Amino acid sequence: MSQVVAENISVKFTRHKGEPRTALAETDLAIEEGDFVCLLGPSGCGKSTLLNVIGGLTVASTGTVTVGGQVIANPGPDRGMVFQNYSLYPWLTVRGNVEFGLRLNNWPAQRVRTVAGELIDLVGLTDYADQYPKVLSGGMRQRVAIARALALEPKVLLMDEPFGALDAQTRSRMQELLLDIWARKRTTVLFVTHDIEEAIYLADRVLVMSTGPGRIVEDFRIELPRPRVADVVASREFTEYRRQMLSLLRH
Amino acid sequence: MSGLVPHLSQSPAKAPARGALDGADKQSPSWARRLGDCFRPRAELTTASRWTLSLLGVGLFFGAWLIATEGGLIQPFFLPSPIAVLSRLVAMITQEGFLIDIWASTFRVMSGFFLAAALAIPVGVLVGNFAAFRALIEPLLSTARYLPASAFVPLMIIWLGINEEQKISVIFIGTFFPLALLIADISASVSKDMLNSAYTLGANSRQLFFRVLIPACIPAIVDALRVTIGIAWTYVIVAELVGADRGMGIAILQAQRFLLTDQVIAGIVCVGILGVLTDFAFRFAHRKLFPYMY
Numbered sequence: 001m002s003q004v005v006a007e008n009i010s011v012k013f014t015r016h017k018g019e020p021r022t023a024l025a026e027t028d029l030a031i032e033e034g035d036f037v038c039l040l041g042p043s044g045c046g047k048s049t050l051l052n053v054i055g056g057l058t059v060a061s062t063g064t065v066t067v068g069g070q071v072i073a074n075p076g077p078d079r080g081m082v083f084q085n086y087s088l089y090p091w092l093t094v095r096g097n098v099e100f101g102l103r104l105n106n107w108p109a110q111r112v113r114t115v116a117g118e119l120i121d122l123v124g125l126t127d128y129a130d131q132y133p134k135v136l137s138g139g140m141r142q143r144v145a146i147a148r149a150l151a152l153e154p155k156v157l158l159m160d161e162p163f164g165a166l167d168a169q170t171r172s173r174m175q176e177l178l179l180d181i182w183a184r185k186r187t188t189v190l191f192v193t194h195d196i197e198e199a200i201y202l203a204d205r206v207l208v209m210s211t212g213p214g215r216i217v218e219d220f221r222i223e224l225p226r227p228r229v230a231d232v233v234a235s236r237e238f239t240e241y242r243r244q245m246l247s248l249l250r251h
Numbered sequence: 252m253s254g255l256v257p258h259l260s261q262s263p264a265k266a267p268a269r270g271a272l273d274g275a276d277k278q279s280p281s282w283a284r285r286l287g288d289c290f291r292p293r294a295e296l297t298t299a300s301r302w303t304l305s306l307l308g309v310g311l312f313f314g315a316w317l318i319a320t321e322g323g324l325i326q327p328f329f330l331p332s333p334i335a336v337l338s339r340l341v342a343m344i345t346q347e348g349f350l351i352d353i354w355a356s357t358f359r360v361m362s363g364f365f366l367a368a369a370l371a372i373p374v375g376v377l378v379g380n381f382a383a384f385r386a387l388i389e390p391l392l393s394t395a396r397y398l399p400a401s402a403f404v405p406l407m408i409i410w411l412g413i414n415e416e417q418k419i420s421v422i423f424i425g426t427f428f429p430l431a432l433l434i435a436d437i438s439a440s441v442s443k444d445m446l447n448s449a450y451t452l453g454a455n456s457r458q459l460f461f462r463v464l465i466p467a468c469i470p471a472i473v474d475a476l477r478v479t480i481g482i483a484w485t486y487v488i489v490a491e492l493v494g495a496d497r498g499m500g501i502a503i504l505q506a507q508r509f510l511l512t513d514q515v516i517a518g519i520v521c522v523g524i525l526g527v528l529t530d531f532a533f534r535f536a537h538r539k540l541f542p543y544m545y
Contacts, residue, residue, distance in 0.1 A: 077453035101452030
């Protein structure tokens with residue numbers, strides 16, 4: 001059975017006036033364990049809504065989501081989330097932020113220390129372990145958020161446009177770092193983006209979504225070799241994927 | 252205004268350099284540049300310029316006061332000179348036991364304020380974070396905020412008599428309502444993403460409250476206390492309106508009765524100085540308590 005299964009998920013938001021707005025029409029989704037899947041689409045296509053339903057932060061109007069065979073109703077540590085605006089705790093150091101979830105779940109102190117240390121190392125912030133988020137750059141903050149989300153060894157990592165607020169160079173370095181982490185951890189990743197290149201570069205599968213109402217319109221399997229290097233964006237295959245997705249998004 | 256919802260108006264530690272101009276002259280900006288900065292919106296001043304302007308403002312005020320009084324433009328009965336006020340203040344402190352008045356007022360302000368804070372913090376946090384509490388209490392709080400504390404003086408005299416408790420109650424009433432509403436707003440504005448990320452890390456409601464909501468809003472609450480203690484000082488006269496034998500407020504009222512304008516002004520100046528000192532103390536404490544914000 002697939003790691004993440006969403007069946008017949010729809011989300012209607014009630015509006016101040018008039019009919020409820022359908023953010024997401026009946027949608028099915030299945031993600032295999034260890035896969036890197038991108039949800040790609042314009043604003044308002046319901047990609048973040050779908051992610052939040054799987055994360056347990058938004059309640060779906062219809063349908064069910066199972067993660068690792070378990071029906072989910074609430075947010076939980078089996079689904080790590082990373083948000084666009086980092087949402088770090090400013091009163092905690094880098095180490096404190098990464099350790100936060102472990103402490104909430106009452107892990108033994110020694111183990112908390114070791115796991116957090118390893119993750120901080122993994123995201124390359126060992127020298128900043130005792131700094132507060134205030135002094136970190138956007139890219140560094142997002143690395144802390146990724147380490148924090150990975151600390152509880154989630155079955156799936158849900159990422160909502162995590163690099164959307166970063167500049168182009170930092171974003172490209174973060175994409176490489178994320179692929180590197182994913183290659184080591186083999187955590188299932190569901191990654192929301194509106195950037196076509198980002199989706200093709202990162203993913204095994206790109207699910208293209210469309211608006212009015214939000215739904216999945218196409219499922220691309222990206223057959224580019226791994227590990228992927230930055231040059232891959234210049235390849236003929238890459239260009240072909242981009243052309244197809246672009247024409248889908250334009251219609 | 253900047254202090255009202257303090258954590259929202261936090262400016263970044265260092266503004267990013269705007270264009271080449273900011274980076275270009277590291278040594279000392281030219282006079283033309285400094286003058287230009289005075290009229291460029293949101294421009295940052297050098298420390299020297301800031302101090303110069305602050306001293307200029309104070310200097311102009313006292314200079315105008317000095318010229319108007321010593322130059323004979325205004326009769327001392329209406330406005331005594333700053334020198335007369337200062338010497339009066341020294342005499343009050345050294346010969347008339349004004350320190351006892353200062354202490355009496357400070358004690359009232361602090362007692363009333365800390366009682367108000369002790370109640371307003373839990374009430375504000377509950378109203379800000381729990382929809383049920385908000386629905387229950389907010390209409391009453393919002394209405395009570397518009398009631399002037401001075402209007403409660405007669406009622407408090409009936410309830411408590413003319414005593415210390417009654418005076419402290421004026422400060423309490425004057426500060427509790429604005430403080431509770433300010434704290435409710437502060438705790439309601441903790442970012443939703445911060446709460447969501449805690450939930451996804453497995454936090455339950457109790458952990459969310461104590462480990463995220465409370466630490467997230469404490470710095471802004473301390474800043475709200477700083478703003479509100481200023482309000483507490485402004486109520487000291489009202490508090491001492493009836494039946495006080497010592498206090499800065501009563502000293503000012505008595506001086507007015509005997510037309511001692513210099514003593515009235517000396518008292519006002521003294522309240523101002525104490526207000527500024529408590530403000531500094533709060534700012535200092537804020538820096539020491541929350542180093543991660545600076």
